[in-house]
Amino acid sequence: MDNIASLMHGFSVALTMHHVLLMMLGVLLGILVGVLPGLGAPNGVTLLMPLTFSMDPISAIILLTSMYWGALFGGSTTSILFNIPGEPSSVATTFDGHPMAKQGRATEALTYAFLSAGFGALAGVVLITLLSGWVAKFALRFSSPEFFAVYFLAFASFIGLGGASPFKTVISIMLGFAFTAVGMDTVSGNVRLTYGFDELLRGISFLVAVIGLFGIGELLLTMEEGLRFEGVKARVSPRKVFETLLTLPRYWVTLLRSALIGCWMGITPGGPTAASFMSYGLAKRFARRPEGFGQGREEGVIAPETADHAAGSSAILPMLALGIPGSATAAVMMGGLMIWGLTPGPMLFIEQKDFVWGLIASMYLGNVVAVVLVLATVPLFASILRVPFAIIGPLILVICVSGAYTVDSAAFDLWMVLIFGVLGYVFKKLDYPIAPMVLAMVLGDKAEDAFRQSVIMSGGDLSVFWSNSLVSSIMSLGILLLAWPLLTRIFRLLRPGRSTGTTTA
Amino acid sequence: MSTNERSLISRFAMEVVTGCIALLAGIVVVLGALEYEIGWDEAGPQPGYFPFYVGLIIIVASLGVLVQGFLNRSRTTGEAFLTREGFKRVMAFFLPLAAFTAGSYVLGLYVGTFVYLAGVMIFQGGYRWPFALTVAGGITVFFFVLFERWFQVPLLKGPLEAFLGIY
Numbered sequence: 001m002d003n004i005a006s007l008m009h010g011f012s013v014a015l016t017m018h019h020v021l022l023m024m025l026g027v028l029l030g031i032l033v034g035v036l037p038g039l040g041a042p043n044g045v046t047l048l049m050p051l052t053f054s055m056d057p058i059s060a061i062i063l064l065t066s067m068y069w070g071a072l073f074g075g076s077t078t079s080i081l082f083n084i085p086g087e088p089s090s091v092a093t094t095f096d097g098h099p100m101a102k103q104g105r106a107t108e109a110l111t112y113a114f115l116s117a118g119f120g121a122l123a124g125v126v127l128i129t130l131l132s133g134w135v136a137k138f139a140l141r142f143s144s145p146e147f148f149a150v151y152f153l154a155f156a157s158f159i160g161l162g163g164a165s166p167f168k169t170v171i172s173i174m175l176g177f178a179f180t181a182v183g184m185d186t187v188s189g190n191v192r193l194t195y196g197f198d199e200l201l202r203g204i205s206f207l208v209a210v211i212g213l214f215g216i217g218e219l220l221l222t223m224e225e226g227l228r229f230e231g232v233k234a235r236v237s238p239r240k241v242f243e244t245l246l247t248l249p250r251y252w253v254t255l256l257r258s259a260l261i262g263c264w265m266g267i268t269p270g271g272p273t274a275a276s277f278m279s280y281g282l283a284k285r286f287a288r289r290p291e292g293f294g295q296g297r298e299e300g301v302i303a304p305e306t307a308d309h310a311a312g313s314s315a316i317l318p319m320l321a322l323g324i325p326g327s328a329t330a331a332v333m334m335g336g337l338m339i340w341g342l343t344p345g346p347m348l349f350i351e352q353k354d355f356v357w358g359l360i361a362s363m364y365l366g367n368v369v370a371v372v373l374v375l376a377t378v379p380l381f382a383s384i385l386r387v388p389f390a391i392i393g394p395l396i397l398v399i400c401v402s403g404a405y406t407v408d409s410a411a412f413d414l415w416m417v418l419i420f421g422v423l424g425y426v427f428k429k430l431d432y433p434i435a436p437m438v439l440a441m442v443l444g445d446k447a448e449d450a451f452r453q454s455v456i457m458s459g460g461d462l463s464v465f466w467s468n469s470l471v472s473s474i475m476s477l478g479i480l481l482l483a484w485p486l487l488t489r490i491f492r493l494l495r496p497g498r499s500t501g502t503t504t505a
Numbered sequence: 506m507s508t509n510e511r512s513l514i515s516r517f518a519m520e521v522v523t524g525c526i527a528l529l530a531g532i533v534v535v536l537g538a539l540e541y542e543i544g545w546d547e548a549g550p551q552p553g554y555f556p557f558y559v560g561l562i563i564i565v566a567s568l569g570v571l572v573q574g575f576l577n578r579s580r581t582t583g584e585a586f587l588t589r590e591g592f593k594r595v596m597a598f599f600l601p602l603a604a605f606t607a608g609s610y611v612l613g614l615y616v617g618t619f620v621y622l623a624g625v626m627i628f629q630g631g632y633r634w635p636f637a638l639t640v641a642g643g644i645t646v647f648f649f650v651l652f653e654r655w656f657q658v659p660l661l662k663g664p665l666e667a668f669l670g671i672y
Binding site: 050051054165166167168170171174175177178181185187188190192193194195216219220223224225226388390391393394395397398401402405406409411414415417418421425426429430432448451452453455456460 | 519520537541551553559573586590599606610618625630632644648652658
């Protein structure tokens with residue numbers, strides 16, 4: 001068992017006082033951004049990113065991933081207590097979590113949420129531990145055409161399985177590509193798409209885009225809905241937590257099913273949001289007593305939370321092993337990896353053993369730390385939301401704008417944030433998916449390079465993407481996914497009986 | 506969506522507007538790509554190749570969105586993209602934000618932050634002047650210490666900082 005030995009080594013890297021303290025700091029900051037509306041995991045991690053540029057990569061990634069866990073937990077806290085999802089991925093938790101809280105079972109709901117989230121996250125990390133060595137070894141056979149094929153597959157699966165209008169997903173992805181093309185072309189050295197604006201020579205930073213799209217866009221949406229916090233008081237008594245803990249094994253079927261869904265959606269770029277909805281839907285469908293969902297059923301909290309966190313943590317696997325992030329936050333972290341001078345992908349497992357296994361080990365520890373910390377601090381963070389929104393809203397905004405400035409120290413980025421904020425708002429309202437755009441902005445250059453290198457290798461022959469069984473099967477799968485929306489439509493036309501559609505993921 | 510609230514912009518209108526903007530963006534990208542060679546040479550695709558097709562795909566997809574928009578017309582004309590109430594609330598947040606951005610661009614982020622926070626608290630939050638100024642001042646000073654001293658990441662500064670000689 002190579003992986004176990006590597007993992008033990010990883011623990012020896014991760015378990016220093018310095019790293020554990022960073023972990024706790026990260027989790028606390030994460031809960032904070034998770035609780036605050038408008039600040040979520042992707043832009044929380046983005047805002048922290050410039051501060052990590054001077055850290056060593058292991059400390060930096062531990063801080064950022066811990067923040068990610070914290071944000072996921074914080075998002076569920078507000079879902080349950082305030083009926084306001086702090087994160088898009090915890091929307092499904094509001095369905096049953098908030099009714100439970102209103103019935104005076106807030107502690108129970110929170111405990112179920114945190115513990116099943118912890119379970120989901122651990123399932124994801126175990127999966128990473130077991131599979132990462134194998135996936136990386138497999139990926140070592142990849143060269144440029146295979147990498148391009150995998151990128152293609154990732155984007156095709158957004159289009160085929162995303163649930164949004166395929167045209168809208170395509171626009172979102174392609175705009176992302178266009179944004180990365182702005183500025184210096186890494187292959188030819190030409191300056192592209194700047195239209196004579198000097199400010200665009202630097203290119204458009206995906207970090208600035210994320211802060212605008214997720215941060216400002218989300219705030220605008222929140223304001224439009226006329227936000228009002230009407231929370232349920234949270235007093236978490238240790239005894240009640242313990243009693244709830246003892247009842248958790250009763251829901252083992254839901255836990256396992258949801259963890260599986262989460263892991264799958266995390267590895268394929270479905271992401272935590274889709275995972276939590278799908279898991280909720282399936283829990284409802286397979287429940288022995290289907291009634292009571294939406295009015296405070298335990299499974300209604302456990303299912304989305306488990307899947308959400310399983311997806312969140314397993315999204316790290318494709319990011320490390322293939323260089324393809326499984327969620328928007330993972331995409332941001334991958335951008336960070338590249339800024340720190342690491343190249344995500346299979347070589348990371350050979351050249352940066354300490355980094356990879358230190359990270360994986362820290363994920364075990366970080367999630368345990370997160371469960372304990374979040375249970376201990378729920379009342380504190382819930383009280384933050386009682387600060388009037390006339391103060392907290394503008395404050396979040398100032399943090400977003402200041403954070404965007406720190407990315408490049410460019411005054412022009414203040415305007416970029418505003419523009420991306422409006423874009424994020426309009427896109428959210430019209431169901432244009434945003435995560436694919438972020439992914440395209442992070443992967444754009446790599447995808448273009450992989451494409452160009454492949455055709456340079458083959459002397460301009462596109463059949464290089466069908467030159468061996470590996471690359472051609474990945475490409476074919478991608479094309480199948482791309483055509484999926486079309487195929488389902490044809491099937492439906494052929495069968496006029498029209499079966500009812502499945503749950504929207 | 507509740508139908509009693511008066512709709513300002515219908516979803517259909519917004520779908521069409523966004524589709525047109527995407528179309529425009531696609532055309533802009535294609536034009537930008539055409540500044541370079543978009544074909545192939547012995548070293549593979551030339552610099553304009555990738556952006557050119559990206560732009561082309563945006564154009565095609567935005568036409569798709571427009572067609573879909575018109576096909577769903579009967580359903581989306583009645584649906585509100587933004588109600589009057591919603592518009593007011595968004596603008597009450599967005600206009601100060603735009604002013605904050607413009608102000609910070611000229612005066613620096615610290616002055617911008619102070620004025621913005623104090624202004625929003627007084628004029629929208631209904632707080633008294635002394636309280637608002639104290640809170641806004643406190644937060645601004647905290648940010649200054651946080652970014653400049655602890656994180657060592659300088660924020661944008663303007664004429665006031667230059668006058669005071671603190672950078």
